[in-house]
Amino acid sequence: MTVPATGAALPAVPAAAQPAGRPAASAEPHWQTLVAPRSGAPRPASVRRLLVQVAVSVAVLFTVVAASGILVFQRIAKQEAVHQVAEVTDILAESVVQPALTDAMATDPAVATAGLDALIRKGILNTQVVRVKLWSPQGLVLYSDERRLVGQRFELDDEAEDALTAPRTEAGITDLDRPENGLESAPGKLLEVYRPVWTPSGKPLLFETYFRYDLVSQRSDELWRGFSGVMLSSLVAVLVLLAPVLWLFYRRARVAQQQREVLMRRALDASTEERRRIAATLHDGVVQQLAGAAFLVGGEVERAAAQGEQARAERLGEAAATVRDGVAGMRSLLVDIYPPSLTAGGLAAALADLVRTQSGSSAEIALQVDPAAAAALDAEQQQAVFRVAQECLRNAVRHSGAAGIRIELSRQADGVRLEVADDGCGLAPERAEQAASEGHFGLRLIADVAVEVGARLSMASGPDGTRFRMEVPA
Incomplete structure (x- = not known):
């Protein structure tokens, strides 16, 4: 060795x-792996980790609420903008267009253009209203601020016919792919409003206005700004209210972890103490008794040899060797059970x-x-x-x-x-x-x-x- x-x-x-x-x-x-390192061992509770987890949770919550809010606000803003442009169109039709109509305008685009163009360009067209049209029930464009459309005939869509059949205001998102919208220069989508107007003799005509879609975006931004302020303040309030609870949970987690560590240390100490007690009991008891027995048998071997009893001395010598081997084995076992040098040295x-x-x-x-x-x-x-x-x-x-x-x-x-x-x-x-x-x-x-x-x-x-x-x- x-x-x-x-x-x-x-x-x-x-x-x-x-x-x-x-x-x-x-x-x-x-190499063949028999045991891999544990990855799921509990980590000590940490204020920094707790704060990071709370911050991540708040960020995720804010993102989810914000994404949902944007979709909801866009829908609400669209509804409000459509309702708003419908009301504006009603006001323009009743206060500006219908008082200026004559019976001759119902069949002659030139008369309609001459009577309405200056009035509409001055009193209706602005940064929000980008197109105005006046239709006959047969689809003839009697007037438009886009002169190239005047006098052309197009098939009225279902919404326009419904507005004439059952007099009401129809508003929605326009389809710029329709033939009568081929000359529109405004990019993207437009808000379109139909409503009937009548000549002095009661002939129905279709009054149509187009508004920029920016109204929807502006309203959506306004709603989002108002909601985001409320949401952020609410989240801050919730965090302030939860702070004592989170701190209490953290303290309890720390106490529980410390208690587990104390119990583990006590269990290890108890195991070590029990090993030490067993080793001490064996050393002071069985080992000493076997050592004493080996000493006594060794004395008998010498006495038998002195008396000339050689066979008896050999048998006693074998017994003494067996007892000494037992003592050596017991001492090795004591090292296995409780190696004192591990603690001392x-x-x-x-x-x-x-x-x-x-x-x-x-x-x-x-x-x-x-x-x-x-x-x-x-x-x-x-x-x-x-x-x-x-x-x-x-x-x-x-x-x-x-x-x-x-x-x-x-x-x-x-x-x-x-x-x-x-x-x-x-x-x-x-x-x-x-x-x-x-x-x-x-x-x-x-x-x-x-x-x-x-x-x-x-x-x-x-x-x-x-x-x-x-x-x-x-």
């Missing part, structure tokens, strides 16, 4: 120790004691411990690393038939790595996978330990030996 000084270079396993015909260890074996001393307990094995054991690696682990992690090293070393000594075993604890960029490698018979990859999937007791034991500290546990096994690697986040 070889135990190098802590931090010293690992000695190579002697060539003579390699069984004949066994291939040399590969540079980088195929740290992980490096405990691993050195662990190697010494296997001094009777035929394998040469090399140990290398980086002091920085051991110092980077807390008490629970050191306990876990020790247990994994203990189980891996025990399996290698008992089952692998290895001539050389290497235990290395090193510091890595993201944590600490424990590696236990032997040059024993190993397992074929398919056999290793089967053992892992079947929940082999040894693998399950070290896997459970790795899970408790959130470590990654990997295994590489083949004809050139077996390697276990445990990566613990520091």
